[in-house]
Amino acid sequence: MLLLLLLFCLLLVAACFGCSMSRLRRPSSRRLLLAALGLLSVLAFWSSSEGAASFAGASWATRTLGRLPRAAGQAGNALPELYIYDHCPFCVRARIIFGMKNIKHNLVWMANDDVDTPTALVGKKISPILQLPGESAMFESLDIVRKIDMDPAWGPPLLKPASAREDLDAVDKRTIEAVRLLLRPRVIRAYLPEFAHKDGRTAYLRNHPIADPVGGEVPEKAAWLAMGEEKWKSWYDAHFENSPALLAELNSVLPDFEGLIHSEDSVSPGGASYDDIVFFAKMRTASLIKGLKPGPRLQAYMERMSDLSQIPLYSGMAV
Ligand SMILES: N[C@@H](CCC(=O)N[C@@H](CS)C(=O)NCC(=O)O)C(=O)O
Known part of the structure; x- marks a missing residue:
């Protein structure tokens, strides 16, 4: 497209000045005109060539000439x-x-x-x-x-290294099973873009084996696949119906996070760190669980991190 546009400009310039070319008596004026045409041709070729986007001057060319054609492997526009x-x-x-x-x-x-x-x-x-x-x-x-x-x-780095806090990990481990059983049946019930179509929901069921609601064992992958969609669904539904018990178990552990949260702005002392990247990510997903009762410090932390990261919590659409 850009190439065509530039070629069109080239022809237009040539047409406009072509007739006056013959009237340009001074050879220096002719040379100047030819040099300008040559420069335009080079720009047209440069901006259209494969891989131009990875060339060092590509950002200049992009700003000056518009969006470059995609280089191999490059998706979308100039934004990440x-x-x-x-x-x-x-x-x-x-x-x-x-x-x-x-x-x-x-x-x-x-x-x-x-x-x-x-x-x-x-x-x-x-x-x-x-x-x-x-x-x-x-x-x-x-x-x-x-x-x-x-x-x-x-811009300059923001994050401090992870502090490998065992106290946080220990409490987290006590919640992990209840969170999994509460979340899995919920994500496919929520209005989430990845599950807009039935095939998306079925793919999730297929790829995420869940514990037998009676025996508590998670089947091997092959056994899970052999069970088929009806059974997958019935197991997911059974856990969903068991939400009150799972919620009681989860909510009984949440107060233990209170003493572990340093401030609204960071879970660990010293400012934002990889601890927040991991911890807030889990809590944001968990906010899909209706009836989750974070203590005041955890709640304030989740809201503040949601602001800072510009990622809305699910609280308003919890299932
Ligand atoms: N270690 C990877 C793990 C990523 C991961 O497991 N992503 C999940 C989605 S939450 C995934 O893509 N699973 C494959 C699937 O859904 O088919 C990371 O930290 O990015």
Whole structure:
């Protein structure tokens, strides 16, 4: 498109000045005109060539000449793109750093049964995926966070290292099973983009075996696949119906987080750190659970982090 436009301009310039060319008596004027035409041709070729986006001067060309054609492997426009599922805590990790640094980006919510999009980007079905303009796509949430925090192109680093707090991990471990059993039946009931279509919900059921509501054992993958959709659903439904008991168990542990939260702004002393990336990501996903009763410190922390990261909590649409 850009090439065509430039060629058109080239022809127009040539047509306008072509007739006066013959009237240009001084050879220096002719040389000047020919040099200008030559420069335009070079710009047209440069801006259209494959891989121009990765060329060092591409950002100048982009600003001056408009959006360049996509280089191989480059998706979207000049903004970073994050390919995510909304419910995915690993995706929330990646989103936090963009929000905290106020970096404009495009969020791309993939359908949960979409294998082609992530595979084309990074070779397998996974989220989150970061596509920076002109660079290879990357996955692994904490690598994405590190890249965006450390690269001076996105401003000075914000995050302190993880403090590997055992106290936080210990309380977290006591909630993990109840959270899983409460969340899984809920994410596919909520109005989330990745589950807009039935195939997305079925893909989630297929890929997330859950404990037998009677025996408590999680089947092996092959046994789960053999059970089929009706049975998967009935097990998910059984856990959903068991919500009051699971909620009571979870809510009884939440007060133990109170003493572990340093302040609204950071879970650990010393300011925002990788502890917040991991902890807030989990809590944001957990906010989908209707009836969750965080203590006042945890609640204030979740709300403040939601503001700082620009990621809404689910509280208003909890299931
Ligand atoms: N270690 C990866 C884990 C990412 C991950 O497990 N993502 C899940 C979604 S929450 C996923 O893509 N699972 C494959 C699937 O849903 O098919 C990271 O931190 O980014």
